Every structure is written in structure tokens, then in C-alpha cells.
Amino acid sequence: MAADTPVEYIKHHLTNLTYGKLPAGYERADGTVLQETQWTMAHSAQEATDMGFMAVHVDTLGWSVAMGLLFLGLFRFAAKRATEETPTGLQNFVEIMVEFAQGIVRDVFHGRNPIIAPLALTLFIWIFLMNALDLVPVDYIPVLAHAMGVEYFKIVPTTDPNATFGIALGVFILILYYSFKVKGPGGFMKELSFKPFNHWSLVPFNLVLELLGLIIQPVSLALRLFGNMYAGEVIFILIALLPLWVQWTLHVPWAIFHILVITLQAFIFTTLAVVYLSAAHEDH
């Protein structure tokens, strides 16, 4: 492992496995200079940063897609075998989750939209599974990856702002879509312009306020999830820096506490997404 000092150890654990484009003439971490523009794995945190926007975090995408597939696979399996007779095992669990999602939607969503409940289910289970990866001891996967020749590996997708902002972006697009669809472009504009102060002279002020309020929705969704998970992850890493014999005294309580956090964060993200979508459906 390329981690000799605590700082390096932490930095190493917080660096994603990045695949991206490096420009021609770039001096790589090992000192070689690129002859031409090249798509390659980043060999250092600096390289990952220098790749700019044209890069992907392979670990984030891989694990989030894997968790998504796990969720969909499990639920599709149960859905295929769903029976109206007495349910057993997996179907019970799946139905509890479905009812949970329906419950969230029933409580906070006041429109009629068949997409919202499955959306809530997807968000909750997917984010929960991604968060749950936080409970895997911080060194297991990176050491394994290192043994297979992969330098950086960060398995919890929700500690990567790209993941949380990506999901929030999807939610935001839905918010905009339904705002336009339900209220109409005129109605949406009117709502942005004449709230909270219903007077023509205050339209610019309202616009600034409401647009900010609108944009803050996905940002708050993404940052809340990211912040909580990132902080949790950092604390796990810090605990891992302690002497071996004392680690468990902190690691065990923190992990138990984190079981609550990962569930709660998934729940909060889901509920708030539904709340925002509900607001988008409200036509005054």
C-alpha cells in the first residue's frame, strides 16, 4: 500500500479509482511524459484531479451499478414469483419494502403519479445498499484491490459527491419535468415570480428567491447524503489508524451507530425527494 504516514493513508482511502483523459505533454506520477492525449487510469490523486471533467470514477460507478443490480435482481426475482397466496420469505421482505415506499408516498405526496412510489422504492433501497458498503471494514477492499494491482479503490459510492449529485440531478430533472407538465410553463413561471410576495414590483426578488429555493433542493439532497456518509467514512478511516488492540472499542459502537445513519440517510433522501416532487405536482 502506498500509505506510510496517516495523512497519506487517509488521502489514499479517499481517492477514487479514476479512468480519464490526460492531455498530451502531461507529466505522469512516475515521471514519464505523455506524447499524446490518452485515456488511462490515474496513478495518483493529482493525476485524477488533472483529468478534470473528462473522467469517471470506476469504483463509484461500478459499485453503485452493482448495488442497483443487486436491488433490481432481488426484487425482480421476487416480483416474478410474486403470488397472491400466502407470501413467504423473500416476498414478505419485498412487500414490506414496497409498503414502506407506498407509505412514504402516501404520507407526503399529494398528487397522483404512478412513478413516484417505485421511484421512492428504488431510491431507498439503492441508497441504503450503497450506504451499507460503508460497514465493510475500510481496508478489506482496498487491500484486495491492491493485491490485484489496482492502486485506488473506494467502495462506498455515496461518499463520492459525483454519485449523490448524480442521483440528485436525476431527481431535479424529474422535479423540473413535472413542474412544467403539471403547472404548464406559464404556471411554473408565475409560481416562481409571484411567490412569496404577490406584487409585480417584487417579481425579480421573488424570482431570485424561488430559483434559489428550487436549486437548493437537489443540492441539499446530494450534500446531506454525501456529507453524512463522507464524515462516517472518514471516521472509520481515522479509527483504522489507531493501534490494532484499541480499534474495536471505537469501531464497534461507530459501526452500530452507522447502521442507523445509513438507513436514516437513505430514508431522508427518499422522503425529501418525494416531498420535492410533491411540491412540483401542486398546482395552485
Added chain:
Amino acid sequence: MNINLTLIGQSIAFAIFVWFCVKYVWPPITAAMEARQKKIADGLSAADRASLDLELAQEKAAKEMQKAKEESAALVDQANKRAAQIVEAAKDDARKEGAKLIEQARAEIQQERVQARDALRAEVAALAIAGAEKILETSVDAKAHSEMLEKLAAEL
């Protein structure tokens, strides 16, 4: 902590997952749940109906029972009346018969008395004649005095 294409990738993954869930995961599960819900509701209402039916049947049975009791009571009553009637008629008959028998016996007795009286009378007449014969020592011509004798006998 670099923002890069991962953001877009994640959004696409999100969209695909939601689409898949909406299309292939959600409907079968909720359909099964709703079907079961309906089944349970049907079962419960059937049970309700059955208990209502039972109640009605019990009511009907009680009514039938009541009716049967009344009918049987009426029958017993009728039978009792009829029996009393029969007994009464029998008594009546017996009484009549008895009276008839008594009457008959009386008539017979009367007849016998008359006969006995006649016989006695004849005998008394014969005795009187014999007595008279003895007294007169003469024979009385029975034929000649028979009219007188008969008159005497009738007076006895």
C-alpha cells in the same frame, strides 16, 4: 473529490434503475398484493355473509320449531277433545243402552207379573171352583159357569 463524468453516469444509472423498477418490479408485486388484499376482503365478506346466513337459518329454525310446537299442541288438544267426545258418546250410549235394558227388564217383569197374575187368577178360580164343588158337593158345570168364574177371576 473531483466532479467529473461520474455525475452523468450516475444520473443515467439512476434513470435506468427507476425505469426498470417502474416497469418490471413494481407492477407484479403490487398486483399480487392487491389481489391478495381483494381475496382477503372477499373472504372476510364471505365469512360475514355466512354468519348472517347462519343467523337467519337459526331464526328460521327457531320459527319452524315454534310452529311445529304449536301444531303439535293443537293436534294434542284436538285429540284430547276427540277422545273426550268419544268417551262422552260412549257414556251416552252406555247410558241409553242401560236405560233400554232396564226398560226391557221392566217390561219383561211387568209381563211376567201379568202372566203370573193371570195364572194365579186361573188357579184361584180353579181353587174356588174346587172349593165351591166341595162345599156344594155338586159338580159345577165348569162350562156353564165359566163366564161367572172368569168374571170372578178378573175381579181378583
